[in-house]
Amino acid sequence: MTTRRKQIHLGVHFPGVNSTTVWSDPESGSQIDFASFEHLATRAEAAKLDFFFLAEGLRLREHKGRIHDLDVVGRPDTLPVLAALSAVTERIGLAGTINTTFNEPWELARQFATLDVLSGGRAAWNLVTSPDAFTGENFRRGGYLPYAERYERAAEVVEVARTLWDSWDDDAVLADAEGGRFLRPGAVRPVEHHGRYADVVGTFTTPRGPQGHPVLFQAGDSAEGRDFAARTADVIFSMHSSFEAGRAFYDDVQARLVAAGRSRGDLKILPATTVVLGDTAEEAAERAAHIRRQQVSGPTAIAFLEQVWGRDLEAYDPDGPLPDVDPDVENISITRGRVRHARDPLAIVAAWREQAEANRWSIRDLVIHTTTRGSFVGTAQQVAEDLDRHVQEDASDGFILVPHLTPHGLDDVLDQVVPLLQERGVFRTEYSGPTLRDHLGLGRPEVADQATELAG
Amino acid sequence: MSQHHRHRTDLSAPSVHLGVDLTDAGAHPAAWRDLGSQAQRLFDAQRLASLVATAQRGLLDLVVLDDAFSLQPVQRHGAQGRLDAALVASRLAPRSAGIGLVPTIDTTHTEPFHVSKAVATIDHVSRGRAAWGVGWSTTPEAARAFGRKGVQDEADAVDEAGDVIDVVGRLWDSWEDDAEIRDVATGRFVDREKLHYVDYEGIRFRVKGPSITPRPPQGRPPVVVRATSDAALTLAARHADVVRLQATSLDEAVAQRELLRTRAADAGRDADQLRVLVDAFVVLADDEASARARLELLDDLEPRAGASTTFEHVGTPDALVAAIDAWVAAGAADGFVVRPSSLSTDLDALVDKVVPTLQSAGLFRTAYPGRTLRDTLGLARPANVFAATA
Numbered sequence: 001m002t003t004r005r006k007q008i009h010l011g012v013h014f015p016g017v018n019s020t021t022v023w024s025d026p027e028s029g030s031q032i033d034f035a036s037f038e039h040l041a042t043r044a045e046a047a048k049l050d051f052f053f054l055a056e057g058l059r060l061r062e063h064k065g066r067i068h069d070l071d072v073v074g075r076p077d078t079l080p081v082l083a084a085l086s087a088v089t090e091r092i093g094l095a096g097t098i099n100t101t102f103n104e105p106w107e108l109a110r111q112f113a114t115l116d117v118l119s120g121g122r123a124a125w126n127l128v129t130s131p132d133a134f135t136g137e138n139f140r141r142g143g144y145l146p147y148a149e150r151y152e153r154a155a156e157v158v159e160v161a162r163t164l165w166d167s168w169d170d171d172a173v174l175a176d177a178e179g180g181r182f183l184r185p186g187a188v189r190p191v192e193h194h195g196r197y198a199d200v201v202g203t204f205t206t207p208r209g210p211q212g213h214p215v216l217f218q219a220g221d222s223a224e225g226r227d228f229a230a231r232t233a234d235v236i237f238s239m240h241s242s243f244e245a246g247r248a249f250y251d252d253v254q255a256r257l258v259a260a261g262r263s264r265g266d267l268k269i270l271p272a273t274t275v276v277l278g279d280t281a282e283e284a285a286e287r288a289a290h291i292r293r294q295q296v297s298g299p300t301a302i303a304f305l306e307q308v309w310g311r312d313l314e315a316y317d318p319d320g321p322l323p324d325v326d327p328d329v330e331n332i333s334i335t336r337g338r339v340r341h342a343r344d345p346l347a348i349v350a351a352w353r354e355q356a357e358a359n360r361w362s363i364r365d366l367v368i369h370t371t372t373r374g375s376f377v378g379t380a381q382q383v384a385e386d387l388d389r390h391v392q393e394d395a396s397d398g399f400i401l402v403p404h405l406t407p408h409g410l411d412d413v414l415d416q417v418v419p420l421l422q423e424r425g426v427f428r429t430e431y432s433g434p435t436l437r438d439h440l441g442l443g444r445p446e447v448a449d450q451a452t453e454l455a456g
Numbered sequence: 457m458s459q460h461h462r463h464r465t466d467l468s469a470p471s472v473h474l475g476v477d478l479t480d481a482g483a484h485p486a487a488w489r490d491l492g493s494q495a496q497r498l499f500d501a502q503r504l505a506s507l508v509a510t511a512q513r514g515l516l517d518l519v520v521l522d523d524a525f526s527l528q529p530v531q532r533h534g535a536q537g538r539l540d541a542a543l544v545a546s547r548l549a550p551r552s553a554g555i556g557l558v559p560t561i562d563t564t565h566t567e568p569f570h571v572s573k574a575v576a577t578i579d580h581v582s583r584g585r586a587a588w589g590v591g592w593s594t595t596p597e598a599a600r601a602f603g604r605k606g607v608q609d610e611a612d613a614v615d616e617a618g619d620v621i622d623v624v625g626r627l628w629d630s631w632e633d634d635a636e637i638r639d640v641a642t643g644r645f646v647d648r649e650k651l652h653y654v655d656y657e658g659i660r661f662r663v664k665g666p667s668i669t670p671r672p673p674q675g676r677p678p679v680v681v682r683a684t685s686d687a688a689l690t691l692a693a694r695h696a697d698v699v700r701l702q703a704t705s706l707d708e709a710v711a712q713r714e715l716l717r718t719r720a721a722d723a724g725r726d727a728d729q730l731r732v733l734v735d736a737f738v739v740l741a742d743d744e745a746s747a748r749a750r751l752e753l754l755d756d757l758e759p760r761a762g763a764s765t766t767f768e769h770v771g772t773p774d775a776l777v778a779a780i781d782a783w784v785a786a787g788a789a790d791g792f793v794v795r796p797s798s799l800s801t802d803l804d805a806l807v808d809k810v811v812p813t814l815q816s817a818g819l820f821r822t823a824y825p826g827r828t829l830r831d832t833l834g835l836a837r838p839a840n841v842f843a844a845t846a
Contacts, residue, residue, distance in 0.1 A: 199603030
């Protein structure tokens with residue numbers, strides 16, 4: 001007797017602003033034109049993937065006090081794009097990042113309930129937090145939320161949103177024309193919440209969506225972020241795609257999940273990853289190296305070093321040796337709007353110099369080697385086996401595939417790898433239900449007990 | 457028919473502008489109880505898409521979707537509940553063409569940065585068919601839902617709406633049209649000289665900018681303001697591309713439109729770049745008696761609150777055509793936002809009976825003149841304030 005193999009969950013990521021998208025490639029298309037979004041979402045749906053994922057940005061990144069101009073810049077608003085995609089797709093989940101720091105729970109809860117209703121139960125919310133004053137300069141709320149408080153606010157925003165979603169019963173709309181009753185009496189209840197970060201009183205305007213609550217994603221990797229996800233999220237969007245790091249992360253999160261009183265399987269762990277295919281392993285490796293070189297242009301390599309050095313390094317040749325000056329450890333604001341990588345610049349630079357010398361690496365070579373993340377490189381067969389092994393051995397529950405080209409970058413993976421996973425019996429050949437919760441095997445939340453709600 | 461329209465057949469000749477309000481089941485509070493209203497599908501995207509398809513078949517300029525952060529007050533038998541209008545508009549964009557999409561988005565409790573990129577995105581998704589119906593909230597219900605500030609009176613809320621329109625427009629301009637350069641030789645994706653901080657500092661909020669979203673296809677999607685008070689009329693004169701007037705008589709509309717144009721000129725604007733649409737509550741039937749009977753039936757089910765504040769037409773399609781012609785000829789309006797008493801009945805009548813008659817009279821276009829809503833409205837694409845001063 002064979003045991004049923006663990007089923008893989010797969011999403012596609014529409015790349016936002018980043019250095020992984022190779023915009024300089026002649027095959028790179030628009031990151032703004034709706035046709036690009038439609039292409040990736042409909043192709044992913046044809047391959048029966050779980051969801052399409054879209055990130056957000058709230059301020060253009062800056063480098064050395066000026067808008068960073070080397071990477072893709074410019075993206076549309078997350079939720080309207082997902083709403084538009086709900087018109088051109090039927091089954092695939094529609095997941096979007098929305099910041100909890102610069103949004104109000106009433107408005108967010110309405111928007112996600114609306115997306116869930118419009119899409120027939122396919123909405124997901126990737127909760128992120130942003131404590132920094134740099135982003136805050138674009139918002140009324142503005143200012144700075146102390147780092148430690150960002151998950152407190154996020155938790156309260158989610159709590160209020162859930163209360164609002166539950167304030168309409170599933171069958172609240174009666175529409176009894178003859179009797180003249182539009183809403184079922186008592187099926188829509190007022191909500192009252194007075195907390196530290198939110199003060200919300202009223203009767204919600206928007207029906208409960210088909211999923212009850214949209215699926216909740218979480219992407220933070222700190223201990224607080226992992227605990228928050230373990231308490232709150234349905235899916236973790238992780239950055240740990242290598243096998244060992246994935247296993248360690250998986251174990252850590254499962255322990256936190258159990259500690260939070262939830263069960264294994266309540267929380268799917270999906271690392272972001274890239275896939276590079278070739279007819280042979282060698283060809284795939286060559287292609288991967290070529291892509292990495294395209295991703296790290298000379299100016300990009302210098303800009304990367306500048307973040308660690310805290311200095312202007314424009315005078316240095318990206319194809320030459322590492323700069324001979326020491327980092328300016330006081331200058332920590334050279335790059336704004338992205339996560340800083342370097343906590344101890346002096347130590348990092350010392351290690352890099354050693355590596356570069358030993359391998360005869362130029363600046364660009366070093367940056368390529370330093371910034372290469374875990375990815376799956378090989379023939380379609382090799383990649384399918386490798387992805388499956390990660391999931392069967394609990395390094396993840398599946399993956400969020402990140403293309404290096406917009407919008408065609410995943411065509412080959414969807415065409416070649418997904419059928420092999422289906423042959424292995426580890427990926428669906430048809431959607432089994434209409435909602436994203438169905439795809440992910442997640443239960444549908446019942447309307448919370450009203451007494452509990454009002455106590456919130 | 458007035459003489460000056462009668463022989464107009466040229467496609468490029470100005471056309472009456474017609475929008476339709478797709479809010480709820482219709483403008484009458486009992487519309488959801490009307491036969492065929494599909495009230496159980498009030499929140500169904502397919503129902504909305506089919507209404508837009510009908511409006512598009514009639515070549516109407518635009519559809520408007522109202523919105524508010526508070527639940528409709530409990531009437532005797534009224535329909536309640538709303539979806540987020542901006543997301544509904546975006547949902548309707550990919551499977552429609554030609555027709556403008558006008559969601560109402562609040563300015564009192566929202567983040568101007570979010571409003572800016574939401575409307576810009578609907579414009580990108582629809583390839584230039586978005587407009588923004590500017591809303592503001594003066595109710596304690598909306599203020600308590602957000603819990604961030606006290607209730608605002610109309611003067612204050614309208615003033616704030618002006619600030620928000622101002623900064624949203626600058627955010628749309630914060631990317632010049634050709635900011636994306638993809639210059640492989642220098643490794644630069646954008647020309648940062650063509651991206652601009654808006655550095656907005658008002659008394660209520662600040663916004664740094666630039667937007668994260670490239671300039672919308674229309675440059676600036678049209679701004680639609682309902683001139684429901686003197687303060688709102690002033691706001692419209694300063695900022696609107698499309699003004700929704702409420703007037704019960706032709707003379708009142710002429711006076712309002714003149715006042716609006718004067719104030720627009722005083723604010724340094726070209727008054728001919730304003731499109732003034734009068735709200736028209738409409739009950740259509742093949743004879744007047746049937747139309748009256750339908751309205752009575754609806755009023756019986758759920759009386760409308762208070763006296764009407766705007767033009768009403770209860771009667772035949774031909775009589776509505778005559779009224780439209782008379783109002784436009786007299787300079788009372790550039791067109792109308794039709795508010796069908798009941799979408800399930802009156803929208804079809806508008807599209808299948810009123811529009812063809814207007815067309816054969818040479819009063820209404822027989823094709824969309826271009827691809828964008830600005831093309832349809834005959835409004836120029838605005839210059840970029842940052843590029844102009846650079």
